[in-house]
Amino acid sequence: MLSKRIIPCLDVKDGRTVKGVNFVDLKDAGDPVELAWQYAEQGADELVFLDITATHERRGTTIEMVKSVARQLNIPFTIGGGITSVADAEALLNAGADKISINSAAVRNPQLIEDLAKAFGVQFVVVAVDTKLVDGHNMVHLNGGRLITELETEHWILQATNLGAGEILLTSMDHDGTKNGFDCKLLDTIARSVNIPVIASGGAGKVEHFTEVFLETGVDAALAASVFHFSEIPIPFLKQELKKHNIPVRL
Amino acid sequence: MIGIVNYGAGNIFSLTSALERLNIPFNMVNTEVELNQYSHIIIPGVGHAGAAMRKLEQTGLVAPIIALKKPVLGICVGMQLLTEHSEEGDATLMGIIPVKTKLFNKAQGIKIPHMGWNDIDHKNNSLFEGVRSGTQFYFVHSYFIEYNATFDIATANYGMPFSAAVQKDNFYGVQFHPEKSGAAGERLLKNFSNLKL
Numbered sequence: 001m002l003s004k005r006i007i008p009c010l011d012v013k014d015g016r017t018v019k020g021v022n023f024v025d026l027k028d029a030g031d032p033v034e035l036a037w038q039y040a041e042q043g044a045d046e047l048v049f050l051d052i053t054a055t056h057e058r059r060g061t062t063i064e065m066v067k068s069v070a071r072q073l074n075i076p077f078t079i080g081g082g083i084t085s086v087a088d089a090e091a092l093l094n095a096g097a098d099k100i101s102i103n104s105a106a107v108r109n110p111q112l113i114e115d116l117a118k119a120f121g122v123q124f125v126v127v128a129v130d131t132k133l134v135d136g137h138n139m140v141h142l143n144g145g146r147l148i149t150e151l152e153t154e155h156w157i158l159q160a161t162n163l164g165a166g167e168i169l170l171t172s173m174d175h176d177g178t179k180n181g182f183d184c185k186l187l188d189t190i191a192r193s194v195n196i197p198v199i200a201s202g203g204a205g206k207v208e209h210f211t212e213v214f215l216e217t218g219v220d221a222a223l224a225a226s227v228f229h230f231s232e233i234p235i236p237f238l239k240q241e242l243k244k245h246n247i248p249v250r251l
Numbered sequence: 252m253i254g255i256v257n258y259g260a261g262n263i264f265s266l267t268s269a270l271e272r273l274n275i276p277f278n279m280v281n282t283e284v285e286l287n288q289y290s291h292i293i294i295p296g297v298g299h300a301g302a303a304m305r306k307l308e309q310t311g312l313v314a315p316i317i318a319l320k321k322p323v324l325g326i327c328v329g330m331q332l333l334t335e336h337s338e339e340g341d342a343t344l345m346g347i348i349p350v351k352t353k354l355f356n357k358a359q360g361i362k363i364p365h366m367g368w369n370d371i372d373h374k375n376n377s378l379f380e381g382v383r384s385g386t387q388f389y390f391v392h393s394y395f396i397e398y399n400a401t402f403d404i405a406t407a408n409y410g411m412p413f414s415a416a417v418q419k420d421n422f423y424g425v426q427f428h429p430e431k432s433g434a435a436g437e438r439l440l441k442n443f444s445n446l447k448l
Contacts, residue, residue, distance in 0.1 A: 001408065003368040003387055040433065045368055071268045076389060076431045096264040098391075098431065121298055123364045123391045166364060195362050220367065250368045250387040 003250045004214050004242065005045040005221035006235060007199060008228040010035060012081075013053045015065040033068045039228070040075045042235040045250055047073070048101065048169070048223060051081030059088070063095045070096025078126055084112070086119050093120060101126040101169060104142045107149055107156070110163055117164025122196075127165040129157060131186065132173040138186055145173035154190060161194045168194060169223065171201040179205025182213040182222070191218035199223050207233055207241045214247045253444060254280040254289030256316070258306045260328060261297025269430035273437055275444045283315045290321060291444060296328030300352060300394060301340020303328050317347055322446040323422045327392060330417065330424030339394050348419045350399045359410035364393040371415040371427075373405035378416065378423055380442050386435045388415065388427035396426060421448050 010017045016030040036047055049069070051062050059082070066079055079092050080101030089100045106113050106127050116125045130141045131153040138153035157168055170190055172183035182203045191198045197220035200213045204224035210233075213222055227233040239249045253270065255263060257279040270277045277293075280286050294316070296303050307313055316323065325333045332344050337352035344352070355363050368387035373379040388407075395413040398406060405416035407426070416425045423443065429436035 001370065002365070003370075005367055067264075070264055071271070074269065074272075074431065074433050074437060076391075076428075093262050094264065096262070096268065098265070123366060123393075167366065195357060196364075197362055197366055220362070 001248045002220070003045065003248045004219075005199075006043070006210070006238060006249070007046045007048055007221050007223040008039050008044050008235075009048040009050060009201070009223050009225045011225070012049050012051050012062070012065065014058060015061040018052070032065055033072050036069050036073050036077065039235070040073055043239055043250065044075065044228075044235055046075055046221070047077040049077060049079045050101075051079065059091070063091055066092055066095040066097050080126070080128060084109075086112075086115050089116055089120065089124070093124065099124050099126050099167070101128045103128040103130065106160060107140060107142060107151065110159065113160055113163040113165055117166070122164050122166035125165055126167045126169050126199075127157075127160040128169040128171065129153060129160075130171050130173050141173055145176075153186070154193060157190055157194060161196055165196060167197045167199065169199040169201055172203060175203030176201070178203055179227070181205065181209040182217075184213055184216045187213065187219050188217035191220075197221065204233075207238055210238060211242060211245050211247065214242065215245060252289050253277040253291045253293055254285060256280050256286075256292060256294045256307070256310075256312060256329075258303070258310045258312070260303035260306050261295065263295045265428075266293070266295055266326070266430045269437060269440060273441055273444075275440065280312075281310065283312065286312060286315050286319070291446065292316070292319060292321065292323045293443075294323065294325040294329035294332060296326065296330075296332060298328060299339055300328050300331045300337040300344065301342035304332060304337075304342050304344055307332060313345060317345060320421055320448070322443065322448060324443050325422070325424040326430075327426060327428060330426055331394060331396065333417070333422055333424050334396055337394060347422050348402050348417055348424070350402060350414070350417065351397050352394050353397055354394050355410060361410040364391055365395070365409045366391045368432075369407045369409060369415075369427075371405045371407045373416065374403070376404040376416070376418060377446060378418070378425075378439060378442050379405065381438050382435050388425075388429070388432040388436060390415075390427045392426060396424070
């Protein structure tokens with residue numbers, strides 16, 4: 001049976017991880033390679049690196065970081081941030097990234113999804129969607145939730161899927177940072193309406209939130225940042241708890 | 252030393268990185284002469300099976316590969332190339348192992364591609380030495396190799412049972428990515444490098 005995946009997400013700036021990662025035995029919390037390796041040892045199933053300052057000039061730094069991670073890491077990883085062309089994606093593929101994640105570039109140019117899927121296969125293309133409830137409608141937002149679009153979330157996800165997205169990373173901006181749990185209602189709607197894997201993101205605060213999202217929705221994976229970085233939820237413990245609820249996990 | 256068939260079907264950085272971490276020496280194989288220089292051969296492969304087969308044919312290595320008597324490991328699409336035929340591009344493949352590569356069936360209520368960690372039941376082949384049956388490996392694929400009791404050495408289940416690993420004589424294939432499958436995948440690569448016929 002296919003395991004449900006647990007995915008820590010790391011923010012990267014100029015080739016260094018940021019956002020106060022706090023592991024006891026970490027020598028250099030800003031070293032993405034060491035951090036990635038630690039997470040793999042703990043049993044993370046996959047990692048997502050989000051390049052938060054991905055400007056054109058600094059692309060080279062990111063590529064070098066991806067290469068360093070790929071040399072050391074024995075689990076798959078995705079890189080997102082600042083990818084606007086097939087050439088950007090190809091450089092990351094050649095550096096060893098397993099998948100790339102696109103967000104606003106896909107909204108601005110949906111054709112990019114199709115181009116990437118044709119060039120590298122759908123399995124390489126993760127479409128990240130930030131959603132926020134506005135007047136009772138889930139709307140796609142850009143720029144970390146600051147910029148609303150005219151796209152209705154479910155509609156956009158179906159379009160992205162038809163264009164060749166291989167996976168959807170859905171972040172609820174209403175839940176993100178609250179630590180009050182995932183948006184199970186929306187996630188279940190989306191997971192039922194598409195035939196590709198869906199990653200739940202936004203709102204993880206407790207072990208029960210992960211149990212809940214896997215028991216109540218059809219999502220394939222759950223992503224979180226701070227609860228893992230600060231060891232609030234150790235991954236081995238989380239997976240044992242999921243297993244107790246008969247949720248298939250890799251141990 | 253391992254020779255990796257270099258035919259341009261997908262990125263092999265992760266594979267070579269894994270071999271480097273494991274201190275398993277390797278080199279690239281571009282010609283028939285080079286194919287004969289190494290004790291073990293890996294056929295990697297990501298992407299479209301039909302397109303991969305055309306690229307392999309262009310290297311002129313198909314007949315020399317079929318004639319090999321040393322351990323050969325096909326990974327993912329590299330494994331599918333060992334079979335007779337793929338539904339992906341209706342492609343005739345090397346036909347070393349008489350089984351077929353088929354598309355997963357959406358009607359079974361499964362998501363395609365099959366992506367993530369799935370557990371395998373293996374049949375104690377030396378390729379899996381030291382790997383517990385039931386261990387999860389990392390898969391990313393939309394096409395699979397039909398289960399055949401004669402050649403199956405590890406089975407996974409996704410909507411139905413399929414071959415996660417096959418063997419015929421000196422030819423081995425794994426559908427999952429050992430280079431992305433944590434410690435178990437590394438053990439499998441090590442086991443392959445130690446295979447003797």
